[in-house]
Amino acid sequence: MEEYVGELWHKLVTRVADKQHAEAAVNLDEISKTAAIFFRALGGDAGLNLSAAASTRHGARRGWRDRLASSGERIELSWRDGETLRLPEKIDLFSERSLNRDMYLWLTALSAADVDDNLPWIVRNQTATLATLTRFPGLVSRYYRLVGALLLLRTLPSKLPIEEAAQESAIRQALQQPGSIYDLPTAKKPFQPVLLWTHPSPPVNASNKVSSSDGAPEREQSDDKNVAKSRRKHAAERTDMPDGKDGFLMMFRAESLFSWTEYINVNRPQDEEDDIERAALAAEDMDTMTVARDGETSVAKLRFDLDLPSAGEDDTPLGEGIPLPEWDYKKQVMQPDYCRLQEYVSPQAQPCELPTQLRRTARRLRSQFQALVPTRTWLKGQQDGDEIDLDAWVRQEADLLSGTHADGRGMYRAQVNQQRDLACLLLADLSLSTDAYASDHARVIDVIRDSLFLFSEALSATGDRFAMYGFSSLKRGNVRFNRLKSFDDRYDGLARGRIQAIKPGYYTRMGSAIRQASALLAAQPQRQRLLLLLTDGKPNDLDRYEGRYGIEDTRMALHEARQQGLRPFCVTIDNEANEYLPHLFGVGGFAVIRKPEDLPKELPLLYAQMTR
Amino acid sequence: MENLPFYQSHGSEIELFERAWRNNLPLLIKGPTGCGKTRFVAHMAAQLNLPLYTVACHDDLTAADLVGRHLIVDGQTVWSDGPLTRAVREGGICYLDEVVEARKDTTVVLHPLADDRRILPIDRTGEILAAPPSFMLVVSYNPGYQNFLKGMKPSTRQRFISLAFDFPSAAQEEAILIGETGIDEMLAKRLVSIANAFRALRDHDLEEVASTRLLVYAAILIKDGCEPTLACRAAFVETLTDDPETAVALREVIDATFGL
Numbered sequence: 001m002e003e004y005v006g007e008l009w010h011k012l013v014t015r016v017a018d019k020q021h022a023e024a025a026v027n028l029d030e031i032s033k034t035a036a037i038f039f040r041a042l043g044g045d046a047g048l049n050l051s052a053a054a055s056t057r058h059g060a061r062r063g064w065r066d067r068l069a070s071s072g073e074r075i076e077l078s079w080r081d082g083e084t085l086r087l088p089e090k091i092d093l094f095s096e097r098s099l100n101r102d103m104y105l106w107l108t109a110l111s112a113a114d115v116d117d118n119l120p121w122i123v124r125n126q127t128a129t130l131a132t133l134t135r136f137p138g139l140v141s142r143y144y145r146l147v148g149a150l151l152l153l154r155t156l157p158s159k160l161p162i163e164e165a166a167q168e169s170a171i172r173q174a175l176q177q178p179g180s181i182y183d184l185p186t187a188k189k190p191f192q193p194v195l196l197w198t199h200p201s202p203p204v205n206a207s208n209k210v211s212s213s214d215g216a217p218e219r220e221q222s223d224d225k226n227v228a229k230s231r232r233k234h235a236a237e238r239t240d241m242p243d244g245k246d247g248f249l250m251m252f253r254a255e256s257l258f259s260w261t262e263y264i265n266v267n268r269p270q271d272e273e274d275d276i277e278r279a280a281l282a283a284e285d286m287d288t289m290t291v292a293r294d295g296e297t298s299v300a301k302l303r304f305d306l307d308l309p310s311a312g313e314d315d316t317p318l319g320e321g322i323p324l325p326e327w328d329y330k331k332q333v334m335q336p337d338y339c340r341l342q343e344y345v346s347p348q349a350q351p352c353e354l355p356t357q358l359r360r361t362a363r364r365l366r367s368q369f370q371a372l373v374p375t376r377t378w379l380k381g382q383q384d385g386d387e388i389d390l391d392a393w394v395r396q397e398a399d400l401l402s403g404t405h406a407d408g409r410g411m412y413r414a415q416v417n418q419q420r421d422l423a424c425l426l427l428a429d430l431s432l433s434t435d436a437y438a439s440d441h442a443r444v445i446d447v448i449r450d451s452l453f454l455f456s457e458a459l460s461a462t463g464d465r466f467a468m469y470g471f472s473s474l475k476r477g478n479v480r481f482n483r484l485k486s487f488d489d490r491y492d493g494l495a496r497g498r499i500q501a502i503k504p505g506y507y508t509r510m511g512s513a514i515r516q517a518s519a520l521l522a523a524q525p526q527r528q529r530l531l532l533l534l535t536d537g538k539p540n541d542l543d544r545y546e547g548r549y550g551i552e553d554t555r556m557a558l559h560e561a562r563q564q565g566l567r568p569f570c571v572t573i574d575n576e577a578n579e580y581l582p583h584l585f586g587v588g589g590f591a592v593i594r595k596p597e598d599l600p601k602e603l604p605l606l607y608a609q610m611t612r
Numbered sequence: 613m614e615n616l617p618f619y620q621s622h623g624s625e626i627e628l629f630e631r632a633w634r635n636n637l638p639l640l641i642k643g644p645t646g647c648g649k650t651r652f653v654a655h656m657a658a659q660l661n662l663p664l665y666t667v668a669c670h671d672d673l674t675a676a677d678l679v680g681r682h683l684i685v686d687g688q689t690v691w692s693d694g695p696l697t698r699a700v701r702e703g704g705i706c707y708l709d710e711v712v713e714a715r716k717d718t719t720v721v722l723h724p725l726a727d728d729r730r731i732l733p734i735d736r737t738g739e740i741l742a743a744p745p746s747f748m749l750v751v752s753y754n755p756g757y758q759n760f761l762k763g764m765k766p767s768t769r770q771r772f773i774s775l776a777f778d779f780p781s782a783a784q785e786e787a788i789l790i791g792e793t794g795i796d797e798m799l800a801k802r803l804v805s806i807a808n809a810f811r812a813l814r815d816h817d818l819e820e821v822a823s824t825r826l827l828v829y830a831a832i833l834i835k836d837g838c839e840p841t842l843a844c845r846a847a848f849v850e851t852l853t854d855d856p857e858t859a860v861a862l863r864e865v866i867d868a869t870f871g872l
């Protein structure tokens with residue numbers, strides 16, 4: 001009963017609060033792109049994602065809740081971990097929209113400051129504030145406006161019991177005179193959240209007993225990587241965790257829904273490994289599937305194992321194949337011979353003709369692409385050339401005779417021959433995610449298959465040298481490299497048969513596949529060498545090859561490719577690609593095809609544009 | 613030597629240039645656009661008291677544009693030296709800016725000049741010029757990977773000793789702004805801080821980064837009385853991006869630096 005009333009009350013408060021400054025609310029969605037660029041410009045780590053923070057239960061006394069517009073007892077705090085910068089999904093604290101917007105920018109700027117993470121929380125935030133204000137003096141007036149507005153929302157120390165009042169006074173002073181407070185007095189009740197500061201890690205249920213005297217939230221809660229579809233971290237509405245009176249400082253919502261990707265991202269303890277793996281295979285690494293985890297305890301335990309490669313993993317013999325290195329961004333080291341890649345040819349492939357439904361498009365593409373074939377043409381009126389331009393000569397003589405001034409045009413005809421000196425390797429992602437439906441009638445893999453067919457048709461019309469491979473992986477020992485057409489293979493019935501036989505399977509260890517493709521491409525004598533990657537999502541694999549680790553290894557592999565004089569370019573159908581592809585390929589280095597069904601037609605056209 | 617163009621040195625590039633010149637070695641300078649390559653060469657030419665011939669390379673540049681051509685004057689053909697030939701005859705510096713923009717069949721004329729033969733054969737006149745000791749060939753290019761499909765042929769590249777330029781350190785860039793435009797130190801600091809913020813966006817959000825040249829432009833506008841945030845928007849934001857959301861973020865950085 002009490003709980004029921006509590007819920008009603010909760011709804012009421014949130015609704016009232018929601019209305020309060022709804023008209024002035026700024027949503028993360030409106031500002032996320034700006035904030036992300038702002039963050040990077042201020043020196044923030046370019047590899048981080050920007051995401052909405054989960055609401056966190058703060059345990060502060062109720063007076064605070066009443067005053068804190070819109071958030072009720074739930075509150076979205078900002079924090080940053082190794083992969084993600086989290087900001088509130090919406091800020092409507094203040095009645096002035098510009099203040100709400102400034103708060104986003106302030107939190108972003110603060111998170112970009114390079115400050116020792118090990119400082120006590122209150123010192124760290126003041127240090128970051130000072131550093132930010134020093135480098136960006138233009139923020140000073142905005143900061144103090146925000147502080148002034150925020151203090152009006154906080155309970156006055158005079159209204160609090162002694163201990164809490166001391167705490168609150170310290171916080172106020174730290175906000176108003178950053179750099180002047182060295183530690184936070186302790187109190188039984190948690191202090192009111194400081195929304196102008198960031199948290200060193202996901203704020204969690206650090207009780208006053210355990211938490212060190214600085215009062216900082218403990219860093220033990222594992223959070224997710226990217227919550228794919230909605231940027232928001234979902235948190236269940238109800239909780240059966242003990243209330244603030246038990247001395248919890250910040251209570252993370254107990255039942256979080258973790259999306260499948262983030263779930264398998266966690267490095268599981270060994271005993272769970274098998275189950276999870278089976279489940280993971282069954283779930284076919286689809287982002288959409290969500291799995292509920294009950295309670296933060298198990299999640300918190302999982303967190304402890306994060307980054308420690310489990311024993312079994314490293315002992316597994318890697319077996320046959322081409323040894324390839326892999327980049328560990330945390331240690332900043334290249335791990336030599338860390339992966340094994342096996343090249344194979346689909347055994348079931350039978351020679352075949354081009355599928356009938358593609359023939360018309362193929363014919364059109366072929367004639368378009370023939371236009372790219374180099375032809376020798378004569379240019380007239382050149383300053384230099386193989387032959388005299390008689391027309392120009394005659395005109396010049398006539399001009400001279402008639403006393404008109406010569407126009408200075410060239411007297412030669414030159415033959416130009418824009419030789420195409422180009423090799424292209426197309427590398428297609430064949431991981432299990434391509435089994436998903438791209439439209440009502442086609443799976444991603446079907447779209448990729450058609451793309452490979454049309455691409456081959458178009459390229460064989462130009463005479464450009466090209467090769468095609470597919471890839472997938474199952475941990476580092478099995479990077480599968482499917483030869484569809486090598487540079488030396490002809491594009492014939494058999495090559496078509498191999499394209500026809502492609503099947504989705506396993507995971508996406510992009511770095512290894514790129515390294516192998518680069519080696520093959522770098523051996524080509526052509527001056528321009530294009531490495532085209534065709535994919536539907538991020539790098540990922542079971543053994544910690546996910547999230548930032550996978551991204552950074554892929555980035556390194558691409559860097560190596562560029563060092564070898566290759567030009568990597570990515571074509572993707574992942575609508576969220578903007579969040580990570582610029583980091584990998586640079587702004588001009590990729591194209592997102594919004595409608596996957598368009599890929600087969602778009603891919604050859606993109607190629608034509610790039611190589612014209 | 614009174615008219616020495618202002619040049620703020622980054623390191624040992626002046627010494628290296630002099631050594632290359634004294635030892636008849638051709639020089640390649642690579643670095644992003646607007647980081648002072650052209651200014652450096654102008655400075656060195658003045659310092660060494662040598663005539664300087666600068667050629668901005670492009671797609672349609674022909675060997676004749678460099679070497680020279682016959683012109684028809686009053687019904688007669690007259691040979692006219694190109695800048696490269698003139699630099700060789702006078703024993704000066706020939707500077708080919710953005711050399712990768714020129715086609716390969718154009719840049720081959722540099723080969724015999726860029727190795728120990730140091731000669732320039734002029735096919736059309738049959739003349740073979742031997743370069744005097746004071747002649748120096750300098751080329752530059754911007755190695756951004758946008759240039760990958762163009763690139764420089766290893767056979768050309770390996771004929772040069774190379775100097776890598778990058779954007780100067782903050783203190784040096786401030787000195788450049790002050791030396792170049794006479795703005796005060798505080799303003800120079802802020803402009804450089806903005807530029808470095810934008811440079812952090814290289815490759816991820818911006819294809820081009822703010823060059824020292826753009827900084828100089830902003831400083832000139834402000835010196836002329838332009839309101840600083842306005843000057844910075846004109847010099848940086850609109851030059852560097854066409855994307856509205858990126859532009860908003862860049863403006864926020866400017867506002868955060870200058871205040872509202």
Ligand SMILES: Nc1ncnc2c1ncn2[C@@H]1O[C@H](COP(=O)(O)OP(=O)(O)O)[C@@H](O)[C@H]1O
Nearest residue numbers: 618619620645646647648649650651824825828
């Ligand atoms: N080291 C420097 N010393 C003096 N001025 C510089 C320096 N670097 C850049 N500048 C300024 O930047 C402008 C652009 O430099 P420039 O030499 O034309 O660049 P680049 O040739 O590398 O494209 C110059 O006109 C000058 O105002």
Ligand SMILES: [Mg+2]
Nearest residue numbers: 431433508537
């Ligand atoms: Mg995949």
